[in-house]
Amino acid sequence: MKINIVIAFILWISLSACESLVTEIDDADLPKTESRLTVQAFLSPENPRIIVAVTQSRPLFGEPNTTEGIIRNAVVKLSDETREVTVPFDSTNDLYVTDKARFPVVAGRTYKITVSQGGRTVTSTCSVPAKAVVPMTFELDTAYTSFSDTTLRLKMKWTDIPGERNYYRVRAFVDLEYSIPDGLGGGKYSERRVRNRFNVNWEETIGRDNFQSDVNLDGTVFTSPTGTLRLPGPTGFGTSDGSYFTVYPKAKIISMTMEVLNTDENYFRYHKSLDNARNADNPFVEPSLVFTNIEGGLGCFAAYHTGQLIYRPK
Structure with a gap:
């Protein structure tokens, strides 16, 4: 009993000390x-x-x-x-x-x-x-990290406008056609083709991202950071008859739009x-x-x- 009283007293002292550290401002x-x-x-x-x-x-x-x-x-x-x-x-x-x-x-x-x-x-x-800068070259490839994970990788280059201060931003969009599941009802599925536009994401490294300036780089060739886009992967469903239905996207690039913004x-x-x-x-x-x-x-x-x-x- 005495031990409980001592513990309660110590807790009360600790809480009182904490409250005293809080200063209310009018x-x-x-x-x-x-x-x-x-x-x-x-x-x-x-x-x-x-x-x-x-x-x-x-x-x-x-x-x-x-x-x-x-x-x-x-x-x-x-x-x-x-x-x-x-x-x-x-x-x-x-x-x-x-x-x-x-x-x-x-x-x-x-x-x-x-x-x-x-x-x-x-x-x-x-x-x-006053002037626009158009990407002059680009590199596009794919990287495979697993059976169902394919990533597009993009880099592009452009030439800086000489004799003036410039600031740049890069953007890219990919229009994809691919297959998705289409429910028929009753636990049955088919597939259909759709088209959507996806934004390319840019990998940031020290001193280089999708925003760059030509400070000390006037008139030189600029290279974008690596842009990546993860392509749609397979989708699987169990059907009403106990079988398994898998839709493979079979992604197809319709177009890729690459932009350099002279800001x-x-x-x-x-x-x-x-x-x-x-x-x-x-x-x-x-x-x-x-x-x-x-x-x-x-x-x-x-x-x-x-x-x-x-x-x-x-």
Whole structure:
């Protein structure tokens, strides 16, 4: 009995000590922060539409979920040297959208965005790169890691535009035709052919990822990191009669679209900062703020010019 009393007393002392280490701060002493308009829009002559996302940040100190992030009643205006348009809100996608035919984006031209809502106004400008860079060569092969696991591997090269500062991003898409199971009912299956587009993923190595700049590399030949795409594998099912039905995808490449984006500095710095933020748990990466070029708010207004190479196997 005495032992139990002693143990209870020790626990009470420990809990009291822990509570004494917690200091409560009055709300009046916390830094005053307010939500800010956040704008994201990327212009390109190749895109059929201009899409603007308008949200608001959540204060660091404040009640959670007190305000909805999406802003639906903003006035969004785009302008260049000669004209200005108001971008309407698309309630289906919660975005501000206008067609290329209504407001063309021209290579080499400078654009301004103005977003106003509830007494708040933010602005930004960006210039579309004048030149496009097209991939000049590529290497495509396959790697087999198991019976049902086949991976496409892609590398491409392009020549840097000499005499100017350039920032690049690489992208690639594969249009595949392959077989999938098609249920007939009653536990019976057949197969049918479908087509889908898949994104190529890029392997990141030290000093090389899908974002690169020509600092100290002016006019040289650039090589992308290795892009990979895991192809669909076999799918098996047990049927009602006790047999086993397997569908082999028999994947066929319809086309592969390879792109080099010649971006402005804003686009490059914004996306690199997002990568750094995602790697915040990596002890070898220094923490950094997400880049913004929105005056009075947060986000990014930037531009790029796309060069494209399409490969269609015969």
